[in-house]
Amino acid sequence: MAQMNLLQAINNALDIAMAENESALCFGEDVGHFGGVFRATSGLQEKYGKARCFNTPLVEQGIIGFANGLAAQGSTPIAEIQFADYIFPAFDQIVNESAKFRYRSGNEFNVGNLTIRTPYGGGIAGGLYHSQSPEAYFAHTPGLKIVVPRNPYQAKGLLLASIRDDNPVIFFEPKRLYRASVGEVPEEDYQLPIGKAEVTEQGKDITLLAWGAQMEIIEKAAEMAKKDGVSCELIDLRTILPWDVETVANSVLKTGRLLISQEAPLTAGFASEIAATIQQECFLHLESPIERVCGIDTPYPLSLEKEHAADHLKVYEAIKRSINY
Amino acid sequence: MNTDIYKEGPVVHNAAFIDGHSVEIPILKILQQDGTVYQGAELPNIDEEHAVKIYKALAFHRALDERMIGAQRQGRISFYMAALGEEAASIGGAAGLEVQDMIMAQYREQGALIYRGFSLENFMNQMFSNEKDLGKGRQMPIHYGSNELNYMTISSPLGTQIPQAAGYAYGQKLQGKDAVTLCYFGEGAASEGDFHAGLNMAAVHNAPVIFFCRNNGYAISTPSDEQYVGNGIASRGVGYGMKTIRIDGNDILAVLKAVQLARAYAIEESKPVMIEAMSYRLGAHSTSDDPSGYRTKEEEEKWHAHDPLSRMKSWMLAQNWWDEAQETALFDQLREDILAAVKVAEKIAKPPVEDLVSDVYDQVPEHLQKQLASLKAHIKKYPEAYPLTAGRIK
Ligand SMILES: Cc1ncc(C[n+]2csc(CCOP(=O)(O)OP(=O)(O)O)c2C)c(N)n1
Numbered sequence: 001m002a003q004m005n006l007l008q009a010i011n012n013a014l015d016i017a018m019a020e021n022e023s024a025l026c027f028g029e030d031v032g033h034f035g036g037v038f039r040a041t042s043g044l045q046e047k048y049g050k051a052r053c054f055n056t057p058l059v060e061q062g063i064i065g066f067a068n069g070l071a072a073q074g075s076t077p078i079a080e081i082q083f084a085d086y087i088f089p090a091f092d093q094i095v096n097e098s099a100k101f102r103y104r105s106g107n108e109f110n111v112g113n114l115t116i117r118t119p120y121g122g123g124i125a126g127g128l129y130h131s132q133s134p135e136a137y138f139a140h141t142p143g144l145k146i147v148v149p150r151n152p153y154q155a156k157g158l159l160l161a162s163i164r165d166d167n168p169v170i171f172f173e174p175k176r177l178y179r180a181s182v183g184e185v186p187e188e189d190y191q192l193p194i195g196k197a198e199v200t201e202q203g204k205d206i207t208l209l210a211w212g213a214q215m216e217i218i219e220k221a222a223e224m225a226k227k228d229g230v231s232c233e234l235i236d237l238r239t240i241l242p243w244d245v246e247t248v249a250n251s252v253l254k255t256g257r258l259l260i261s262q263e264a265p266l267t268a269g270f271a272s273e274i275a276a277t278i279q280q281e282c283f284l285h286l287e288s289p290i291e292r293v294c295g296i297d298t299p300y301p302l303s304l305e306k307e308h309a310a311d312h313l314k315v316y317e318a319i320k321r322s323i324n325y
Numbered sequence: 326m327n328t329d330i331y332k333e334g335p336v337v338h339n340a341a342f343i344d345g346h347s348v349e350i351p352i353l354k355i356l357q358q359d360g361t362v363y364q365g366a367e368l369p370n371i372d373e374e375h376a377v378k379i380y381k382a383l384a385f386h387r388a389l390d391e392r393m394i395g396a397q398r399q400g401r402i403s404f405y406m407a408a409l410g411e412e413a414a415s416i417g418g419a420a421g422l423e424v425q426d427m428i429m430a431q432y433r434e435q436g437a438l439i440y441r442g443f444s445l446e447n448f449m450n451q452m453f454s455n456e457k458d459l460g461k462g463r464q465m466p467i468h469y470g471s472n473e474l475n476y477m478t479i480s481s482p483l484g485t486q487i488p489q490a491a492g493y494a495y496g497q498k499l500q501g502k503d504a505v506t507l508c509y510f511g512e513g514a515a516s517e518g519d520f521h522a523g524l525n526m527a528a529v530h531n532a533p534v535i536f537f538c539r540n541n542g543y544a545i546s547t548p549s550d551e552q553y554v555g556n557g558i559a560s561r562g563v564g565y566g567m568k569t570i571r572i573d574g575n576d577i578l579a580v581l582k583a584v585q586l587a588r589a590y591a592i593e594e595s596k597p598v599m600i601e602a603m604s605y606r607l608g609a610h611s612t613s614d615d616p617s618g619y620r621t622k623e624e625e626e627k628w629h630a631h632d633p634l635s636r637m638k639s640w641m642l643a644q645n646w647w648d649e650a651q652e653t654a655l656f657d658q659l660r661e662d663i664l665a666a667v668k669v670a671e672k673i674a675k676p677p678v679e680d681l682v683s684d685v686y687d688q689v690p691e692h693l694q695k696q697l698a699s700l701k702a703h704i705k706k707y708p709e710a711y712p713l714t715a716g717r718i719k
Contacts, residue, residue: 034546034619055547057516058483086482089518125403127465129481267692296696298685303454303462303675306711307700313707 004185007178009152010040010117013159014078016189018048021076023113024163026053028063028080037082038119038178064090064116068097071111071168078163084120084172085132098168099143112166117159119175120148121213121263123309127302133212133264133295138170139241139273145169145194146240148212152183157192158238165194174213197244199251203233206257206322209248209274211237214261214310221315230323240270248274249281256287257322261310266294288325291318350559352571352603355578358631360639362578369421369582373646379420379577380641381655382440383634386412388659389439390608393452393466396667397612402452404466408433410607413633414539414574416440418507421584427493427506429477429486432467433539433606434509441474445662449670461684462676484510484517487536491527491597494534498595505591507535507584513544515558524565524597533591535584536562536599539574541606546619562599574602575633578640605631678704678714 004012018024026041026048032055035042045053056063060081067077081087087094094116102110122131138144145167149155155173162169174181200215201222208218215236222232233251237243252258258278260271275290293310301308355366362368371379390407397405408415415436419428428437435448447459451469454462460470460478470478477493480486490508497504514520515538527534538558542549549557562569568590572579580602587598605628609616616625641647678701682693689697701718708715 029544030546032547032551037545037614055551057552058513058544058547059516059518061518062516088482089484125465127468127481128463130465266696296681296700297693298682299463301463301681302465304678304681304713307678307681307704307714311710313710314703317703317706 001184002187003182004152005179005182006149006152006155006173007038007040009156009185010159010173011042011044012185012187013156013163014041014044015047017076017078017160017163018044018052020189023074024052024076024078025070026078026080027056029056029058029082031055031080036080038175040117040173041080060086060090061093064093064098067114067116068093068101068111071114072101072109074113076113076163078115078117081116081118083130084118084134085129087116087118087134091137094138094144094170095141099141103143110166111168114168115163115171116169117171117173119178120172121174121176122300122305123176123213125302125305126300128299131300133172133262135172135240136264136268136270139270143168144241146172147194147238148172148174148240149238150174150212150215150236151177151181152185154192154236154238156185157190158194160189161191161194164191169194172212176213177216192238195239195242195244197238197247198236199233199247200236201232201234203231203255205231205255206259206319207233207235207248207251207255208259208261208315208319209235209237210261211240212263214263217310217312218259218261218315220312221319224312224316225319228320230319232319243274245277245281248278252278252282253285256285258286259291259293259315259318259322261293261315262295263310264295265297266292267297269294288322291322293318345555348556348560348563350556350563350569350571352573353579353583354573354576355582356576356636356640358636358639360636360643362640367582369578369585371578371581373644375420376641376644376646379416379440380637380647382416382436383412383577383637384655385439385659386416386436387634388656388663389435389448392660392663392667394612401667401671402466404612405452406433406467406611407608408436410628410632411539411541411574411604412436413577413580413637414537414602414604415509417577417580418509418537418584421581422507422588423504425475425502425504426588427475427477427497427504428509429490429493429506430479430509431483431486431511431514431539432479432481433511435467435469437509438469438471438474438476441476443469443471443474443476445666446670447471449666450673453670453673454675455670455673456676456680457673458676461680483514484519486510487514487517487519487523488526489523490534490536491523491530491532494527494532494597495530498531498533503592505533505535505588507537509537509539511544512538512540512542512549512558513547513552515561516552524561524567524599527597528565528567531595532597533595534597535587535591536567536597537584538599538601539604540601541574541604543606543610543620545610545614546616548620557601559599559601562601567597567599569599569601571601571603574604575631575636577633577637674717675713677717
């Protein structure tokens, strides 16, 4: 075991993937010698050469189009989009191409080896163009897997699983936690399952569900609720698509209450999808309406971050609302 | 429709490929570093008053960058981007335009806004994202904009302003305005799909737009030789059938000359023009970046010798339009003014909570009114957790 921050854990996973698989390539803006603006790819070019780890021109549609071609050819592209806010120029290549390659060709061709890594989320004084959580846009597209880790241990295990998964995966990295989240990470190879949520704390009164950096928020709110005698069960969804209905539903059958918190704005976020499914699965067991605690339906602001965010106090209030319904 | 595919050139019967590197593009230089004009060089339209105005803008920019990098290091603002060493490109660009011309910039062109007279207070209010910021404290520092000064508010996603500039200019033309749009972008941003889309739209639809590429050699850590192959960005202008010129971007007279000619052409012929200004990003990409990770001090040193400010100053001194006493007085005054403005701006309150939901649409729709109301009730309950807004909620 070693102490790693989230970036080091990602770097370590990339190193393992490139060492074991000669067809694995890491590329993106500033990814080469510089190691990426956040340093996630540090040292990889030195170790694996310029042909396998390189800077691309500044063109996201080009990066993902290129990656689609590589993946279709059988290589294992791990493409970095510098900020999730800048994934949209590549939206067409992702939703119309990566996601539909296998389906449209009757499995004659696929881009299953593709992994897209991108830092997402706010809380870093980044304003509206360095703070977005765009997972829901991609979740609406069949054919993609979407993974979001919450800490270094998860990041390494889930990234290795994403790279080896035989489907295109978008791997959203919570940049607020890049250096802030530090923990024990095994140095050897390991994988965590894609499509499985993790119950991180057992409880009996209400289920709190989140993913990525939002896990910290619900943990803090659960601590507050505990002092009021409320026992919260905490679940990290880990994979947005395909998402683990069973684990969430089983928990809600037990607690009778569900609160989902996401960083992204409320309307048409992935929390809405979860709420709809769980009310169908658990209708007769629900003791109160499913709560969604999300960002406000506005772009992510710079100076009023705290007001916009789904913080622990807003989650705490929603827990009380649900319990006292 | 012209379907004569042979009209572009002579016919050959032995395969002859045109080498992508064979396009030669000269670079316009008018002013030498020592302040003398190259022999035979044709000066732009410039008189003493105009020259002093330009030089004062250059000085303001230098002093602002210096002070604001300092302010960022002291934790007073969150972020800053300087334009050290390439101020002539943005200021010369604006100086070659008329006030009614629209400027659509990337982010390293605050010089154009300085030239147009954006007040020191306005700069500060934006960087401190306080309630007097024209952009209402929503964007990161240096994302300025001013309707009054015809300077489109900066958007962070790179390249997006390029096709917009084509459209804006086309609209100006349709409305019979004596105006063009000047669009700034970096050589890095010129890799984006939007660049190619924008140039092609402008060329095909004859939009009076001046595409102005600041080629400063780096896009964050990526040097231009990993950004493109071939003869710079200018060759792309040629490829899209545009009148194109490459200039020394640190030579204020070359910049001014090129923009004056480009403007006249764009208006008269109603067509787009491409300018590629060669320069060097002397400073870090931003205050979050450390260039020592990707380039040498020696390389940077070389470019200090091409400083656009000292070049223009030498020329001004030789014209007897400027002297050392004026120089010292100007910089002293600027530094003092900027420091005073920092102190004022940092004390101004952040935007009120209502600004969180305004301007998302023309009017605040019901769902946002509801979200605001419940947010206000929440803040009242936990005022200490939301210190920026709590005290002002009625
Ligand atoms: C679409 C998009 N992708 C990535 C970024 C991140 N980014 C911001 S500035 C920059 C480099 C731009 O370089 P260049 O256009 O050459 O301008 P310069 O910084 O040299 O002035 C990058 C990659 C962005 N803002 N937008």
